[in-house]
Amino acid sequence: xxxxxxxxxxxxxxxxxxxxxxxxxxxxxxxxxxxxxxxxxxxxxxxxxxxxxxxxxxxxxxxxxxxxxxxxxxxxxxxxxxxxxxxxxxxxxxxxxxxxxxxxxxxxxxxxxxxxxxxxxxxxxxxxxxxxxxxxxxxxxxxxxxxxxxxxxxxxxxxxxxxxxxxxxxxxxxxxxxxxxxxxxxxxxxxxxxxxxxxxxxxxxxxxxxxxxxxxxxxxxxxxxxxxxxxxxxxxxxxxxxxxxxxxxxxxxxxxxxxxxxxxxxxxxxxxxxxxxxxxxxxxxxxxxxxxxxxxxxxxxxxxxxxxxxxxxxxxxxxxx
Amino acid sequence: xxxxxxxxxxxxxxxxxxxxxxxxxxxxxxxxxxxxxxxxxxxxxxxxxxxxxxxxxxxxxxxxxxxxxxxxxxxxxxxxxxxxxxxxxxxxxxxxxxxxxxxxxxxxxxxxxxxxxxxxxxxxxxxxxxxxxxxxxxxxxxxxxxxxxxxxxxxxxxxxxxxxxxxxxxxxxxxxxxxxxxxxxxxxxxxxxxxxxxxxxxxxxxxxxxxxxxxxxxxxxxxxxxxxxxxxxxxxxxxxxxxxxxxxxxxxxxxxxxxxxxxxxxxxxxxxxxxxxxxxxxxxxxxxxxxxxxxxxxxxxxxxxxxxxxxxxxxxxx
Numbered sequence: 001x002x003x004x005x006x007x008x009x010x011x012x013x014x015x016x017x018x019x020x021x022x023x024x025x026x027x028x029x030x031x032x033x034x035x036x037x038x039x040x041x042x043x044x045x046x047x048x049x050x051x052x053x054x055x056x057x058x059x060x061x062x063x064x065x066x067x068x069x070x071x072x073x074x075x076x077x078x079x080x081x082x083x084x085x086x087x088x089x090x091x092x093x094x095x096x097x098x099x100x101x102x103x104x105x106x107x108x109x110x111x112x113x114x115x116x117x118x119x120x121x122x123x124x125x126x127x128x129x130x131x132x133x134x135x136x137x138x139x140x141x142x143x144x145x146x147x148x149x150x151x152x153x154x155x156x157x158x159x160x161x162x163x164x165x166x167x168x169x170x171x172x173x174x175x176x177x178x179x180x181x182x183x184x185x186x187x188x189x190x191x192x193x194x195x196x197x198x199x200x201x202x203x204x205x206x207x208x209x210x211x212x213x214x215x216x217x218x219x220x221x222x223x224x225x226x227x228x229x230x231x232x233x234x235x236x237x238x239x240x241x242x243x244x245x246x247x248x249x250x251x252x253x254x255x256x257x258x259x260x261x262x263x264x265x266x267x268x269x270x271x272x273x274x275x276x277x278x279x280x281x282x283x284x285x286x287x288x289x290x291x292x293x294x295x296x297x298x299x300x301x302x303x304x305x306x307x308x309x310x311x312x313x314x315x316x317x318x319x320x321x
Numbered sequence: 322x323x324x325x326x327x328x329x330x331x332x333x334x335x336x337x338x339x340x341x342x343x344x345x346x347x348x349x350x351x352x353x354x355x356x357x358x359x360x361x362x363x364x365x366x367x368x369x370x371x372x373x374x375x376x377x378x379x380x381x382x383x384x385x386x387x388x389x390x391x392x393x394x395x396x397x398x399x400x401x402x403x404x405x406x407x408x409x410x411x412x413x414x415x416x417x418x419x420x421x422x423x424x425x426x427x428x429x430x431x432x433x434x435x436x437x438x439x440x441x442x443x444x445x446x447x448x449x450x451x452x453x454x455x456x457x458x459x460x461x462x463x464x465x466x467x468x469x470x471x472x473x474x475x476x477x478x479x480x481x482x483x484x485x486x487x488x489x490x491x492x493x494x495x496x497x498x499x500x501x502x503x504x505x506x507x508x509x510x511x512x513x514x515x516x517x518x519x520x521x522x523x524x525x526x527x528x529x530x531x532x533x534x535x536x537x538x539x540x541x542x543x544x545x546x547x548x549x550x551x552x553x554x555x556x557x558x559x560x561x562x563x564x565x566x567x568x569x570x571x572x573x574x575x576x577x578x579x580x581x582x583x584x585x586x587x588x589x590x591x592x593x594x595x596x597x598x599x600x601x602x603x604x605x606x607x608x609x610x611x612x613x614x615x616x617x618x619x620x621x622x623x624x625x626x627x628x629x630x631x632x633x634x635x636x637x638x639x
Contacts, residue, residue: 117638119638119639120636120637120638121636121637121638121639122635122636123635123636123637125578125635126567126568126569128567129554129567176634176635176636177634177636179634180634180636183631205523206522206523206544207544208544208545208550208553208554208568210544210635211543211544211567211568211569211570211578212542212543212544212568212569212570212574212575212578212580213578213580213633213634213635214544215522215523215526215543215544216580216630216633216634217633217634218499218502218523218526219502219506219526219530219630219633220630220631220633220634222499222502222503222506223506223627223630223631225503226503226506226507229503230507245495245523246522246523246544248495248499249494249495249496249498249499249502249523249527250498250499250502251499252495252499253493253495253496253499253500254499254500254503266495267490267494267495268483268485268489268490268494268495268498268523269483269485269486269489269490269494270485273485273549274485274486274487274490277484277485277486278485278486278487282487283487286487286490287490291491295491295492295493296493297493297496
């Protein structure tokens with residue numbers, strides 16, 4: 001055991017102490033956690049909570065009464081977590097939640113007073129393989145008609161337009177419906193002269209299945225933002241895990257104020273694409289909210305519990321001047 | 322420059338080689354004239370047949386053909402007195418986007434172009450035409466200059482995509498693209514965009530918002546590369562030809578989908594076989610649209626531009 005001579009702080013991986021082929025990547029995540037827990041409680045304590053891997057992570061809040069936190073591995077009780085807005089009380093891991101939950105968290109009445117374009121549904125302009133089936137499956141799974149909901153509601157008794165994308169619906173990707181809905185939401189905010197808030201979650205950005213038409217939605221949503229700016233409408237964006245690609249490269253980046261949830265993956269190109277291109281490992285915390293804050297790309301990183309109050313305070317200053 | 326031949330170009334190349342050989346002999350052997358004529362006719366026929374039935378994947382290969390005219394060739398060929406401007410005034414100068422002032426047949430413009438580079442050395446220098454945020458910010462700065470001095474913008478698109486790298490993300494690749502979209506939508510001067518080869522997703526779009534978007538006949542423009550699409554859908558990049566069919570990314574598809582305004586014809590066999598004709602065709606198209614757009618009042622111009630993008634989308638509402 002050569003490794004026993006190493007100073008403790010240099011040991012960051014189990015594979016440095018015991019010979020494990022290919023690090024621990026050979027084990028399933030479940031086994032890996034178990035391995036950590038049973039075999040090396042001493043070292044486990046030293047390890048930082050790992051960042052969730054977007055590929056393997058669950059798509060929505062976990063099911064069942066008890067489950068393990070994706071961040072720290074602690075056992076959590078469902079109702080306790082729900083009260084905590086799906087933020088782990090031990091490590092602060094923000095569980096991914098759907099658009100409906102953000103609506104409940106942000107709006108005074110937990111519901112839209114008026115929904116915007118609720119009946120927009122996708123067509124299949126390219127006749128893309130399996131697209132229709134994918135939409136139907138997503139509809140059944142999420143109970144939504146598309147990857148975004150929008151409506152007029154109240155926050156701190158202030159009328160606003162709220163637009164939210166849902167990762168559970170084809171990765172929160174933007175096709176014609178998401179683009180159109182965002183644009184109409186922006187127009188509604190202009191018409192009512194009220195602020196707009198967008199909460200984003202999108203794995204791939206523009207939806208591949210609608211090809212170039214999806215790409216053009218980046219322009220359409222940016223037009224919505226431009227028109228809001230010209231009309232003096234405050235526009236706040238809450239970036240949640242993950243917001244990438246064409247969504248990040250259009251309306252998600254164009255807010256007057258950009259708020260990010262902790263450790264959300266935010267950027268243009270996906271980490272895997274970058275790794276494959278530059279053929280080297282990416283730095284720790286790369287493309288996470290804190291990284292963007294450090295590089296001047298977002299205004300603040302906020303715990304989900306602070307979102308509503310902070311938005312109210314910001315609007316209080318920006319609005320009605 | 323060595324000739325790069327795509328598979329479907331080989332029969333054409335063979336027959337053209339034969340024509341060339343024969344025409345060299347023709348002075349000494351006038352009796353070959355008939356055969357030469359027949360062969361020339363046959364060559365035309367084959368070319369027409371091959372190029373009228375290209376699959377989407379074959380068009381992708383043409384769009385990426387290494388001998389195709391690049392932005393630099395179009396800029397040199399179309400403009401007089403091109404003055405290149407460098408740098409984004411924030412971080413650096415990105416050689417994968419060329420920007421500057423120029424005249425096209427006396428019309429003063431600012432011109433932007435994505436350049437992939439020709440030889441190995443230049444390809445590395447140009448980062449294979451994959452811009453960093455500073456490239457997009459340089460483009461934005463120069464377009465703003467155009468607006469101030471009432472110069473229309475000509476933007477030439479040819480990129481595999483925005484560069485996926487650490488520095489690019491650190492400096493806000495997504496922000497740079499998003500800001501350009503908003504900026505170009507609001508720019509109070511005519512914008513003519515020309516896709517000349519590859520229009521690689523957001524990396525292309527960031528300089529491709531315009532009043533008129535043109536596409537060369539064998540250019541492509543897509544939300545994702547066929548290889549990337551195949552890797553996601555079928556976990557196999559080798560199925561790219563199938564993905565190319567699904568993505569509907571050729572100039573003809575784009576026109577039918579209402580995403581581009583005009584297809585600019587290429588010489589038979591593709592732009593790489595006759596740079597001068599390709600460049601001249603694009604120049605003619607750009608001039609026509611510039612002249613039309615410059616007649617419009619600024620408010621009318623923006624109104625039309627916005628209306629155009631507002632309309633793009635396919636959905637139903639019950």
